[in-house]
Amino acid sequence: MARFRSVAFSHALFVAPALVVSVAIVLLPALLTLLVAFADWDGASTPTFVGLKNFQAVFSDPVFWGALFNNVQWMVIFLTIPMAIAMVAASILMRRKRSSAVFQIIFLLPYVLSPVANAVIWQNIIFDPISGLLGFVSRSWFPLFNPLTDTRTALYAVAGVDIWHFWGYLAVVFFAAMRQTPEDQLEAAFIEGASGWQVFWNVTLPNILPTVALMLVLVTIFSFLTFDYVYLITQGGPARSTEMLSTFAYAFAFTSFQVGKAATVALAMSFFGLIASLVYVRMSRSEIQL
Amino acid sequence: MSQGAGKQRAGNEGTARPWEAARVAGNIYLAVAVLIAMLPLLLVAINTFKPHVAIVANPLSLPTSINFDNFSRAWRGGHFSTGIVNSLLLSGSTVLITLACASLAAYALARRQIRGWQAITIYFLCATTVPIQLFLFPLYFVLAKLGLIGNFLATATILSAINLPISIFLLRAYVLGIPREIDDAAFMDGATPWQTFRHVILPLMQPGLITVAIIVFLNSWNEFLITTTFQKGRGNLTMTLGYLSMNGIYATDQGAMMAGAFILVAPIIVFVLILQRFFIAGMSAGAVKG
Numbered sequence: 128m129a130r131f132r133s134v135a136f137s138h139a140l141f142v143a144p145a146l147v148v149s150v151a152i153v154l155l156p157a158l159l160t161l162l163v164a165f166a167d168w169d170g171a172s173t174p175t176f177v178g179l180k181n182f183q184a185v186f187s188d189p190v191f192w193g194a195l196f197n198n199v200q201w202m203v204i205f206l207t208i209p210m211a212i213a214m215v216a217a218s219i220l221m222r223r224k225r226s227s228a229v230f231q232i233i234f235l236l237p238y239v240l241s242p243v244a245n246a247v248i249w250q251n252i253i254f255d256p257i258s259g260l261l262g263f264v265s266r267s268w269f270p271l272f273n274p275l276t277d278t279r280t281a282l283y284a285v286a287g288v289d290i291w292h293f294w295g296y297l298a299v300v301f302f303a304a305m306r307q308t309p310e311d312q313l314e315a316a317f318i319e320g321a322s323g324w325q326v327f328w329n330v331t332l333p334n335i336l337p338t339v340a341l342m343l344v345l346v347t348i349f350s351f352l353t354f355d356y357v358y359l360i361t362q363g364g365p366a367r368s369t370e371m372l373s374t375f376a377y378a379f380a381f382t383s384f385q386v387g388k389a390a391t392v393a394l395a396m397s398f399f400g401l402i403a404s405l406v407y408v409r410m411s412r413s414e415i416q417l
Numbered sequence: 418m419s420q421g422a423g424k425q426r427a428g429n430e431g432t433a434r435p436w437e438a439a440r441v442a443g444n445i446y447l448a449v450a451v452l453i454a455m456l457p458l459l460l461v462a463i464n465t466f467k468p469h470v471a472i473v474a475n476p477l478s479l480p481t482s483i484n485f486d487n488f489s490r491a492w493r494g495g496h497f498s499t500g501i502v503n504s505l506l507l508s509g510s511t512v513l514i515t516l517a518c519a520s521l522a523a524y525a526l527a528r529r530q531i532r533g534w535q536a537i538t539i540y541f542l543c544a545t546t547v548p549i550q551l552f553l554f555p556l557y558f559v560l561a562k563l564g565l566i567g568n569f570l571a572t573a574t575i576l577s578a579i580n581l582p583i584s585i586f587l588l589r590a591y592v593l594g595i596p597r598e599i600d601d602a603a604f605m606d607g608a609t610p611w612q613t614f615r616h617v618i619l620p621l622m623q624p625g626l627i628t629v630a631i632i633v634f635l636n637s638w639n640e641f642l643i644t645t646t647f648q649k650g651r652g653n654l655t656m657t658l659g660y661l662s663m664n665g666i667y668a669t670d671q672g673a674m675m676a677g678a679f680i681l682v683a684p685i686i687v688f689v690l691i692l693q694r695f696f697i698a699g700m701s702a703g704a705v706k707g
C-alpha cells in the first residue's frame with residue numbers, strides 16, 4: 128500500500144517542474160498584469176493604485192479604437208483569404224497524392240522561416256522603391272507605388288506578407304485532414320455520379336469540418352494578438368494606420384514606460400481572444416479524453 | 418481540384434474534356450502558388466552574389482560572377498559570430514528544458530495517479546492559447562529588477578513555458594498509446610516510478626520526443642517577441658536579432674542584406690528538407706480533428 132501511495136507522490140513530483148515553470152512565467156505575471164492595470168507603474172518604482180484611470184484613458188483614446196478596428200479587419204482577412212487559398216490548394220493536392228509531399232514542403236517553407244528574415248526580405252527586395260522588385264517594375268514597365276507608405280493600403284500590404292507566410296500551414300493541415308476522409312464514402316459518391324463540387328461539399332467538407340472549425344478558432348484568437356509582422360514592417364505606421372492592440376501595448380510598456388496602460392490594453396486584447404479560447408478549450412476537451 | 422474527381426469517372430464514358438480542363442486549372446493554381454511561395458526566396462538566392470549597383474539596376478537579373486564579399490560584410494554587420502552562439506545556446510536550452518519538463522508531466526498526466534490531474538490538464542489546455550502580452554510586461558520588469566535581462570537561461574525558461582502546453586499534449590498522446598500493463602509489470606518487478614519512467618516509458622516515447630525537439634527548436638530559433646524583449650544588449654543578440662540590426666543601416670548595401678538573409682534562411686531550409694518527414698507530421702499533429 129505504501130508503494131502505491133509512493134507512485135502518486137512520485138507522479139506529483141513529475142508534474143511539478145512543468146507546473147512550476149508555467150505558473151512562475153505565465154500565471155503569476157498574468158495575475159500581476161490584472162493588478163497593474165489598476166495602477167500607475169513605470170516598471171521600476173512602487174506602483175500606486177489609481178482605480179479605473181487607465182481604463183478611462185485607454186478607452187477614450189481614438190488610437191485604441193483604431194487599433195481594435197485594425198485587429199477586427201485582420202481577423203476578417205485571415206478568416207477568409209488564407210483559408211480559401213489553402214482549401215483550394217489542399218483539394219488540388221488530393222488528386223495528386225504522389226507529388227503532394229513536394230508541394231507541401233514548398234508551401235511550408237515561408238512558414239518555417241523566422242518572421243525577422245521574412246519581413247526584412249520583403250521590405251528590401253520586394254517593397255523598397257530603390258532596391259525592391261516594385262521599384263524595378265515601376266522604373267522599367269509600369270508605375271507602381273509602395274503600398275507600405277500609404278495609410279489606406281499599408282495594413283493590407285503587411286497582411287499580404289503575413290498571409291504569404293501563413294497559408295501553407297493551413298494547406299498542410301487541411302490536406303492531412305482531407306486524407307482521412309473514408310475511401311468508401313468517396314467511392315459511394317462517385318458511383319452515385321456526384322460532381323467534383325458535390326463530392327467536396329457533401330463528403331470532404333463535412334469530414335474535415337472539425338479541423339476547419341479549430342483553425343477558424345485559432346485564427347480568431349491570434350488575430351487579436353498579431354504582432355511580429357506589423358512591428359517588423361511598419362511599427363504601426365504610417366500615421367498609426369497599421370497600429371494593432373499588441374503594438375499599442377508594447378509602445379506603452381517599452382517606449383513611454385506606462386506599464387499600467389500597457390497592462391490595460393493587454394487585458395483588452397486578451398478578452399477578445401478569450402471568447403475564442405473558451406471555444407477552443409471546449410473543442411479540445413473531448414479530444415484529449417479528460 | 419476536386420472537380421476533377423467526378424469528371425474522371427465521367428471520362429470513362431467519353432467526356433474527358435471537362436476533366437482535362439480541371440486538371441490544367443489545378444496545375445496552373447499549383448504553379449502560381451509555388452511561384453509566390455518561392456519568389457522572395459529566389460530573389461534572395463540570385464541577389465546574394467550581386468553587388469548593390471547590380472541589384473538596384475535589375476533585381477531579376479542573374480549574377481554575372483560569383484562573389485563572396487557580400488557574405489563577409491553581412492557576417493560582420495549582422496554580428497553573426499555572436500548571434501550563432503547565442504541562438505544555439507538559447508534554442509538548445511529551450512529544447513532541453515521543454516523536453517525534461519514536458520515528458521515527465523505528460524507521463525504523470527496520462528497515468529492519472531495524482532489527485533487534481535484533471536484540473537492540471539485543463540490548466541495546460543488554457544495555457545496553450547494564452548497571449549504572450551498577458552504576462553509579458555510584469556515579467557519583464559520583475560526580471561529586470563533581478564538583473565536577468567540578457568540571461569539566456571532566463572529567456573530559454575520563458576520560451577519553454579510557452580512551448581510546454583503543446584509539448585505536453587503531444588507527448589501525452591504517446592504515453593496514452595503505451596499500455597498500462599507495462600507500468601504494472603515494471604512495478605511488480607520492483608521498479609520505482611522514476612526507473613519505470615526512465616527505462617521503460619522514455620525509450621517508448623522517443624518518436625514523440627524527436628518531433629517535439631524539432632518543433633520547439635525551430636519555434637525558439639525563429640521566435641521574435643520574447644527574444645527581442647529579453648535578449649537586449651549587443652552581446653546578447655541572436656542570429657535573427659543581429660540580422661534585424663542591419664535593416665536600414667545597410668539600405669545602400671543590398672548585397673550584404675541579401676547575403677545576411679541567405680545566411681539566416683539557408684540552414685533552416687536545409688534543416689527542414691532533411692527532417693521533412695517529422696515536419697509535416699509535427700505541423701499537423703494536434704491540428705487535425707475528428
